[in-house]
Amino acid sequence: MSLHIAPExxxxxxxxxxxxxxxxYLHVLAGLRDRGVAxxxxxxxxxxxxxxxxxxxxxxxxxxxxxxRGVGYDVDYLHSVIAxxxxxxxxxxxxxxxxxxxxxxxxxxxxxxxxxFSVAGLVDIDPDLVGQRVQTGDxxxxxxxxxxxxxxxxxxxxxxxxxxxxSAQGVCDQLVQAGIREILSFASRxxxxxxxxxxxxxxxxxxxxxLASRPRRTTAVSA
Amino acid sequence: MSLHIAPExxxxxxxxxxxxxxxxYLHVLAGLRDRGVAxxxxxxxxxxxxxxxxxxxxxxxxxxxxxxRGVGYDVDYLHSVIAxxxxxxxxxxxxxxxxxxxxxxxxxxxxxxxxxFSVAGLVDIDPDLVGQRVQTGDxxxxxxxxxxxxxxxxxxxxxxxxxxxxSAQGVCDQLVQAGIREILSFASRxxxxxxxxxxxxxxxxxxxxxLASRPRRTTAVSA
DNA sequence: TAGATTGTTAATCGATTAACAATC
DNA sequence: TAGATTGTTAATCGATTAACAATC
Numbered sequence: 383m384s385l386h387i388a389p390e391x392x393x394x395x396x397x398x399x400x401x402x403x404x405x406x407y408l409h410v411l412a413g414l415r416d417r418g419v420a421x422x423x424x425x426x427x428x429x430x431x432x433x434x435x436x437x438x439x440x441x442x443x444x445x446x447x448x449x450x451r452g453v454g455y456d457v458d459y460l461h462s463v464i465a466x467x468x469x470x471x472x473x474x475x476x477x478x479x480x481x482x483x484x485x486x487x488x489x490x491x492x493x494x495x496x497x498x499f500s501v502a503g504l505v506d507i508d509p510d511l512v513g514q515r516v517q518t519g520d521x522x523x524x525x526x527x528x529x530x531x532x533x534x535x536x537x538x539x540x541x542x543x544x545x546x547x548x549s550a551q552g553v554c555d556q557l558v559q560a561g562i563r564e565i566l567s568f569a570s571r572x573x574x575x576x577x578x579x580x581x582x583x584x585x586x587x588x589x590x591x592x593l594a595s596r597p598r599r600t601t602a603v604s605a
Numbered sequence: 606m607s608l609h610i611a612p613e614x615x616x617x618x619x620x621x622x623x624x625x626x627x628x629x630y631l632h633v634l635a636g637l638r639d640r641g642v643a644x645x646x647x648x649x650x651x652x653x654x655x656x657x658x659x660x661x662x663x664x665x666x667x668x669x670x671x672x673x674r675g676v677g678y679d680v681d682y683l684h685s686v687i688a689x690x691x692x693x694x695x696x697x698x699x700x701x702x703x704x705x706x707x708x709x710x711x712x713x714x715x716x717x718x719x720x721x722f723s724v725a726g727l728v729d730i731d732p733d734l735v736g737q738r739v740q741t742g743d744x745x746x747x748x749x750x751x752x753x754x755x756x757x758x759x760x761x762x763x764x765x766x767x768x769x770x771x772s773a774q775g776v777c778d779q780l781v782q783a784g785i786r787e788i789l790s791f792a793s794r795x796x797x798x799x800x801x802x803x804x805x806x807x808x809x810x811x812x813x814x815x816l817a818s819r820p821r822r823t824t825a826v827s828a
Numbered sequence: 829t830a831g832a833t834t835g836t837t838a839a840t841c842g843a844t845t846a847a848c849a850a851t852c
Numbered sequence: 853t854a855g856a857t858t859g860t861t862a863a864t865c866g867a868t869t870a871a872c873a874a875t876c
Contacts, residue, residue: 398815401814401815402811402814402815403811404814405793405808405810405811405814406795406808406811409793409794410794410795413794430795431795432795432797468814468817469817474813474817476813482710483706483707483709483710483713484706484707484710484714486706486710487705487706487707487709487710488809490706491707491809491810493793493808493809493810494809494810494813496793496810497810497813497814499810499813499817539817540813540816540817547715564816564817565816566812566813566816570628570632570716570719571632571633571636572629572633572653572654572655574655580816582812582815582816584807584809584812585628585629585716586711586714586716586717586807587628587714587716587717587719587720587722588625588626588628588629589789589805589807590697590699590717590720590722590763590789591624591625591627591628591691591720592621592624592625592805593763593787593788593789593803593805594691594692594697594722594762594763594787
């Protein structure tokens with residue numbers, strides 16, 4: 383007996399909140415594997431990952447069912463499942479625009495290479511930087527001038543914007559023009575993009591603000 | 606007639622999602638103010654901020670009511686309200702541990718100073734870095750050796766961890782010991798902290814993973 | 829007044845959690 | 853079998869959205 387599934391409804395079934403946690407699980411599993419742990423329960427894995435066991439099992443359930451009741455999960459196998467789902471099998475090429483301190487930090491960030499992203503291009507307008515080689519997670523990469531952006535972007539799937547705020551929208555436009563559909567931005571301004579382009583935005587100042595606002599409590603007002 | 610409000614229930618009434626967006630509004634308002642715009646409607650402000658007008662008004666409603674029906678918001682006034690609420694009046698001191706590329710980038714990040722955070726301490730174990738002066742948003746700051754961490758942390762409200770993964774938990778423990786209750790971490794591992802400590806965690810690799818996983822669609826399975 | 833826009837309500841949506849039947 | 857742990861359901865929680873009465 384076969385199951386008919388309406389093709390239109392077979393969209394992205396895994397919630398964004400879950401996708402965001404999968405790399406954490408992956409990282410923890412890699413650690414366990416390296417320490418020779420063969421099997422792990424949802425309770426253990428969840429504790430180390432900083433989530434509840436119910437949330438962990440729910441997250442995994444979106445990908446399928448990989449555990450054995452009464453036993454737990456095979457560390458190796460679960461690692462390969464998550465890695466596979468996250469697309470780590472295939473290298474994803476990334477271009478970083480802006481090679482100041484932040485760009486440098488991103489280029490050399492070991493987590494990118496670990497997760498199958500490779501820095502395929504570095505671009506800056508500063509003539510002092512252009513021509514330099516920068517150490518990335520998987521090899522040295524040349525900093526190229528700004529007019530090479532389009533050519534580089536056409537070979538990449540993700541663009542990272544690490545320029546000053548003022549240049550961010552211009553860079554973004556050019557990335558989009560070159561066909562990039564996924565952008566990670568560190569500018570503290572909102573980027574305007576077409577509907578089919580996904581932007582993730584990391585505002586470091588906002589992160590601090592959230593932390594700083596926590597202890598604040600609104601005073602009760604009487605009328 | 607006066608209103609009695611149960612004191613126990615007067616906790617943090619502003620949702621976290623809202624707090625996270627307030628700095629964006631603040632930034633947009635500052636831009637409008639600098640361009641001489643005196644009044645703005647929720648629809649305009651929302652469009653530039655990249656949210657819907659309903660969400661914007663709802664967000665502002667948590668702080669109070671500051672607009673004029675039929676008119677909109679006074680840009681200057683609304684800016685001062687949000688800035689005030691976010692605690693920008695009082696400088697918040699931050700200590701950054703790890704002054705590699707990422708630490709450098711954070712130290713010089715203009716958005717921190719703009720939002721009233723000041724980098725009051727920089728700490729690293731590398732003897733080559735210790736003693737150097739690093740440009741921050743508001744002046745040069747000396748890189749101090751690791752054994753000064755506790756002393757510096759006692760003068761700060763927020764600790765930022767920009768060290769390699771392996772050192773992150775140790776640094777975190779020491780920050781907590783020194784009395785820090787708010788931590789921003791860039792380590793790709795989960796930090797274990799007491800219940801009263803708030804950790805925000807930026808995993809750059811996870812951000813890329815979310816982007817990269819978007820176009821992927823789960824294949825329909827038949828049984 | 830007529831038109832515009834806020835502040836707030838109620839409905840909707842999505843994510844988290846607790847609980848437990850299924851099953852190793 | 854008895855104990856353990858998964859995968860899933862249903863309830864809960866929190867955030868978003870649409871709509872509109874209040875009011876400038």
